[in-house]
Amino acid sequence: MANVENSSNGFSKSTNQFTAGIIVIGDEILKGQTMDTNSAFLTKKLFHLGVKVKKISVVPDELNAISDEITAFSSKFNFVITSGGIGPTHDDLTFEGIAKAFDEKLYPHPEIINVCKKFFGTDDLKNPKLKIAYVPESAKLLFGYDKISQKDLQFPLVVIKNVYVFPGVPHLMEKSFQALEDHFRNPDGKSFNSTIYLDENEYSITHIINEANQKFGSNVALGSYPKFHNNYYKVCLTLESPSKDDLDNCMTFFLKKLQHCLVTDYDRDPILNASDKVYNICQRIVSHKFDAEFCEKLSNSLKILEKCFNSYKLDEICVGFNGGKDCTALLHLVYAVIIKTRGDVSELNCLYIRRGQPFPEVEHFIKKTVKKYNIKLHTVTGRIKDALISFKSVKPNFKAVIMGTRLTDPHSSHLQDFSPTDEGWPEYMRVHPILHWTYGELWSFIRNLSLPYCSLYDVGYSSLGSMENTHPNPSLQRTDSKGNISYNKAYTLTDFTFERSGRN
Ligand SMILES: Cc1cc2nc3c(=O)[nH]c(=O)nc-3n(C[C@H](O)[C@H](O)[C@H](O)COP(=O)(O)O)c2cc1C
Numbered sequence: 001m002a003n004v005e006n007s008s009n010g011f012s013k014s015t016n017q018f019t020a021g022i023i024v025i026g027d028e029i030l031k032g033q034t035m036d037t038n039s040a041f042l043t044k045k046l047f048h049l050g051v052k053v054k055k056i057s058v059v060p061d062e063l064n065a066i067s068d069e070i071t072a073f074s075s076k077f078n079f080v081i082t083s084g085g086i087g088p089t090h091d092d093l094t095f096e097g098i099a100k101a102f103d104e105k106l107y108p109h110p111e112i113i114n115v116c117k118k119f120f121g122t123d124d125l126k127n128p129k130l131k132i133a134y135v136p137e138s139a140k141l142l143f144g145y146d147k148i149s150q151k152d153l154q155f156p157l158v159v160i161k162n163v164y165v166f167p168g169v170p171h172l173m174e175k176s177f178q179a180l181e182d183h184f185r186n187p188d189g190k191s192f193n194s195t196i197y198l199d200e201n202e203y204s205i206t207h208i209i210n211e212a213n214q215k216f217g218s219n220v221a222l223g224s225y226p227k228f229h230n231n232y233y234k235v236c237l238t239l240e241s242p243s244k245d246d247l248d249n250c251m252t253f254f255l256k257k258l259q260h261c262l263v264t265d266y267d268r269d270p271i272l273n274a275s276d277k278v279y280n281i282c283q284r285i286v287s288h289k290f291d292a293e294f295c296e297k298l299s300n301s302l303k304i305l306e307k308c309f310n311s312y313k314l315d316e317i318c319v320g321f322n323g324g325k326d327c328t329a330l331l332h333l334v335y336a337v338i339i340k341t342r343g344d345v346s347e348l349n350c351l352y353i354r355r356g357q358p359f360p361e362v363e364h365f366i367k368k369t370v371k372k373y374n375i376k377l378h379t380v381t382g383r384i385k386d387a388l389i390s391f392k393s394v395k396p397n398f399k400a401v402i403m404g405t406r407l408t409d410p411h412s413s414h415l416q417d418f419s420p421t422d423e424g425w426p427e428y429m430r431v432h433p434i435l436h437w438t439y440g441e442l443w444s445f446i447r448n449l450s451l452p453y454c455s456l457y458d459v460g461y462s463s464l465g466s467m468e469n470t471h472p473n474p475s476l477q478r479t480d481s482k483g484n485i486s487y488n489k490a491y492t493l494t495d496f497t498f499e500r501s502g503r504n
Pocket residue numbers: 320353384388401409411420421422423425428430464465
């Protein structure tokens with residue numbers, strides 16, 4: 001008896017004490033109308049997390065049946081996981097059942113009401129959609145984190161004591177569980193993971209995944225996640241196994257079968273340790289991806305930025321950011337330099353001049369980027385010069401604008417690293433860290449670091465103005481055997497003098 005070590009929650013942390021019971025709730029399953037796949041999913045997942053599932057129970061939508069099972073399970077197992085019965089209709093009784101089991105009342109949880117308001121556009125407690133906000137008094141909320149999309153899930157998981165209430169709809173349940181799986185992980189249980197990124201549609205590799213599942217599925221948990229808005233991959237495969245050998249064998253199988261569409265060296269989080277990653281290129285620590293000439297240019301770009309941040313205070317500097325490729329690379333450099341020299345970027349200012357009819361794709365990208373890099377965006381509408389004039393009068397503190405202009409841009413061949421604005425323009429110091437980069441070097445930097453960029457560059461645009469004056473680049477156009485026209489991606493353009501052929 002002495003080897004049972006109790007932790008503060010009353011449950012032992014030793015491996016064999018990580019137990020779970022699953023309660024599947026719903027008449028439709030007991031009537032054979034729906035096949036329960038949730039318990040199979042959960043059992044497999046929990047097994048790989050080092051949690052022993054001791055019992056699976058299916059109960060009808062009846063208050064007493066639910067509460068009796070909750071009472072029995074919650075005293076026996078570390079985790080009680082329910083699925084189903086949390087919808088808006090009268091037969092959804094999971095929360096009532098749990099409340100009854102613990103002798104609690106239901107009340108509208110303020111935080112869930114907020115989420116409902118965001119989702120359904122209403123916080124009217126009489127609206128049936130708000131039924132989901134009524135939870136037992138001791139309920140706590142867990143917000144999951146989706147590792148694949150790197151986003152917090154919008155809808156919280158409700159936990160009452162040791163009962164975890166999941167939705168019944170399989171894809172929602174699976175998504176929600178995966179986002180919270182670390183919560184259930186047995187720290188003593190070993191698990192090995194790998195991820196593979198593929199540049200191929202999911203349906204054309206399904207047969208390979210199915211084959212792998214037959215061969216390795218009993219020892220390796222496989223996940224396949226299509227991604228629709230990524231510049232680098234279309235499908236992400238995840239492999240997880242308690243055995244390193246099994247994982248390696250499965251990995252070898254995939255690498256062989258999927259050679260043709262493997263995305264190598266994809267960095268899921270380029271912002272993490274961005275500073276080291278960028279500065280290491282100059283030190284030629286990862287030089288195999290870049291030639292010596294570019295490393296020299298990059299090193300110079302960083303020096304220009306360091307000089308800029310030494311010459312001006314942070315609140316005197318703005319980055320000209322319009323969602324284009326050049327300022328996308330530029331912003332990442334600025335970020336790397338600030339992190340290196342100051343440690344955080346919370347006060348970095350960017351200026352977006354909104355002119356003409358902006359592409360929705362561009363503005364979507366700007367929004368995402370602002371959030372990712374945690375920058376402060378100032379948006380001014382109008383023609384560039386007018387916008388700068390009004391920006392100057394509203395925010396007179398700014399003295400320097402860092403820009404992604406390169407020598408090959410129109411009217412730019414005379415520019416220097418630091419060039420004051422021209423006569424007749426509002427007074428700013430224009431700072432040009434990537435002035436000497438070529439189009440090819442720019443893309444090589446973006447792609448090698450896996451930086452996200454505006455989706456238009458993947459559908460034939462190679463330089464972006466506004467909708468009324470920007471088209472896909474004719475030099476990127478291709479025609480298939482049936483005469484259908486499509487466009488290659490911007491980074492494949494070989495003759496850089498055609499960079500602006502889609503602009504008028
Ligand atoms: C902050 C800022 C300062 C600028 N200063 C000048 C300037 O001094 N002289 C000038 O002719 N154009 C200036 N421009 C305009 C740019 O040279 C260029 O025409 C503009 O960014 C549009 O580029 P695009 O045609 O490649 O989209 C400035 C633009 C910005 C955003």
